[in-house]
Amino acid sequence: MSTEVEKGDGVHRGSPGGPVVVDRYTAGARINHWITAVSLVLLALSGLALFSPVLYPLSGLFGGGSTTRMLHPWIGVVLFVSFMGLFFRFFRLNLWEHTDSVWLSRLRDVLAGDENKLPEVGKYNAGQKMVFWSMSLLILVLITSGVVIWDQYFAEYFTIDQRRIAVLVHSITAIVAICVWIVHVYAAIWVRGTISAMTRGQVTGGWAWRHHRKWLKELVAGK
């Protein structure tokens, strides 16, 4: 298997003589992604309810303050397990390469959408890789600090000072994670044609050519 291709990736005609369609994510990867996505949104809503009094009414979505407090850590466990799945699925092609640094150094062209001026990109570009690695790190910090402040079950294992630090770390990390999430969602909206990768698992040939040419070329070469 070539270096830029994941299991399940493929290129074919949608219908005989029809446009080129590229398979990007398997059904398993998409289910895994959406469990993570839903958990993350629920965690952000319930977490923000406990973070700021202005947003406390969000706890109503979960049936009140007490159930929000009860559910939030359990959803966190779901997210952690689910994200582990994504991590092991995707980490190989998210390893940093020299071209990623070049790509990133031309952020101006990236933001302007002038992708012809950028090096050809594999399955993931440097921005996607940064989202991947920062989320991996943030979620690890969140689950660790989260356990420390899960007082219902773990209060007796930690000192109050440790729990104070954990709650501060947890809230700052969560804010950063929400910001990374905004970047992730925005990129998916801004780069048109991306969302179908996570809904139907497919993108158009043109999308792959424009944004992930190296990946497409290897797919075609390996067909």
Next chain:
Amino acid sequence: MFTPIANPTTQPTAAKFGEQDLIRRSASSVTPPAKRLTEVAKLIDVSKCIGCKACQAACLEWNNLTEEVGINVGSYTNPHDLTPNTWTLMRFSEYENPETGNLEWLIRKDGCMHCEDPGCLKACPAPGAIVQYSNGIVDFVHDKCIGCGYCVKGCPFNIPRLTKNDPKAYKCTLCVDRVAVGQGPACQKACPTQAIVFGTKDEMKKWADHRIKDLKSRGFKNAGLYDPPGVSGTHVMYVLQHADKPQIYANLANNPSISPVVEIWKGVTKYAGLAAIGAFAAIGFLHHAISGPNRVSAEDEKNAERLTEGQ
């Protein structure tokens, strides 16, 4: 002797303060009352305590609480720590005074200090679950409490305790229900030696001065009042024989204040955090408005066609 609070009338009495007298309410703002009630305080004179635990029993009795039967670990302190049912606890410390060579049995009645600047209330995320009345009483409102344990992190004295199932936080109420009808707290009522007295904060300070003078005359040259300024004073104060060393009284905090970690968490983090989220969202909108969507062109599609055809 401090003049005891008279027994109550058997006639029903209207509460002397209530919702309208709140000066702080957790996770929400209140319009402060035009006139502040006279601040009250409980004064615990450690030098007069005989360790009878009548206060502990009276607290359980008045608040209709039952403590589990515990185990003996060789200390008179029983239970071993504050619990959701034990809101006040006599902590027994044996102190060998290096100056006199005497063994002193220091008995400190632990419980909520009713801080003027309450860390629990600052940390609480549930609107109205912790309130502070203008007379200084800090109380937990259990139907609003969500059991998150943030008050435990906010408290500089390690006082609130969470119940295990359907968690909610509990602590001394300063017998807010008794004080509201002109009575003193149950522990004070039960104390046989006037080691616990209750009145206005000014009265208590004056009485403490009198006690401190007496202690000094008997050789306790560092006797003093414990009313820590780090939390803007408290509405439960101690008279200590050795006020220079509060830590010898079962680790009473030397100079308590709300932890800076809690201040950062509840202060700058909250505002900067929401601002950061807002800024990221705004940058997204702006970028989209300025550079427009990044669309795949017909030429891109054609190039893909050519690439696959080439095979």
